[in-house]
Amino acid sequence: DLVNMGAATLTLFTNREAIAISQDSLNWGGRRVRVITAGGLDLWYKRCFTRDPISHAVITDQTRMKKSVIIFNRGAAAANYSITRATDGTPLELSATQAYQVRNLWTHTTIDTLNTTETAVPAVAVAGHGTTHLLFTPLSVISPVIPNDLLEKNSNAVIAALIKGRRGAAGLELYVPANGKIGLFTVQGRQIASFMAANGGQWYQVPVNKATLAGTFIVKASLQDRVLTKTFVLAR
Numbered sequence: 001d002l003v004n005m006g007a008a009t010l011t012l013f014t015n016r017e018a019i020a021i022s023q024d025s026l027n028w029g030g031r032r033v034r035v036i037t038a039g040g041l042d043l044w045y046k047r048c049f050t051r052d053p054i055s056h057a058v059i060t061d062q063t064r065m066k067k068s069v070i071i072f073n074r075g076a077a078a079a080n081y082s083i084t085r086a087t088d089g090t091p092l093e094l095s096a097t098q099a100y101q102v103r104n105l106w107t108h109t110t111i112d113t114l115n116t117t118e119t120a121v122p123a124v125a126v127a128g129h130g131t132t133h134l135l136f137t138p139l140s141v142i143s144p145v146i147p148n149d150l151l152e153k154n155s156n157a158v159i160a161a162l163i164k165g166r167r168g169a170a171g172l173e174l175y176v177p178a179n180g181k182i183g184l185f186t187v188q189g190r191q192i193a194s195f196m197a198a199n200g201g202q203w204y205q206v207p208v209n210k211a212t213l214a215g216t217f218i219v220k221a222s223l224q225d226r227v228l229t230k231t232f233v234l235a236r
Contacts (some may be wrong), residue, residue, distance in 0.1 A: 040075030145201025180223035
């Protein structure tokens with residue numbers, strides 16, 4: 001009943017993250033890969049359409065694809081379940097060479113990072129007669145590292161698009177995809193922070209007072225022989 005549906009039903013039907021998985025152009029149908037009789041749980045799995053963040057080519061190597069996993073609880077009681085890379089032989093294709101961001105699509109939250117040294121995700125709750133929908137995205141897709149040869153071949157716009165900013169617990173954090181010198185400036189041109197991105201391909205804590213973290217900032221990144229600029233807006 002589209003006219004009289006409740007708020008919870010409307011939120012479910014209009015969940016953009018879940019719709020993107022259902023309608024992605026890979027057209028790789030989901031399948032039940034494990035039945036956990038003791039807990040009344042079913043495990044469903046689906047490969048997802050993924051593009052390389054640098055070349056924008058479609059990724060066909062399954063070890064670098066995003067993976068959608070749904071835990072379906074057939075029982076009346078709530079249950080907890082921990083997904084592992086192997087999951088008792090279930091073919092979830094979570095490569096041991098990849099680290100993954102794990103996102104709960106019902107709550108729109110990132111719940112864990114599955115590093116290469118880890119084999120399992122902390123147990124997640126599944127309501128009785130309910131589901132939990134998780135998306136595993138390789139960190140190499142979210143936060144790529146640009147080798148020197150690709151740095152030379154790609155345009156400033158492509159590389160600048162990979163520089164990201166976020167407000168962390170200790171202040172401003174910047175993701176820089178390659179080695180270089182990073183400066184943070186106000187729109188008036190006043191430099192308020194500077195640091196070396198010595199390891200490339202990771203998030204860096206910016207040495208700046210947390211109290212000043214509001215407004216528009218300009219990042220200038222000197223990577224090899226080029227200087228890139230990117231603007232960030234941070235609200236209080």
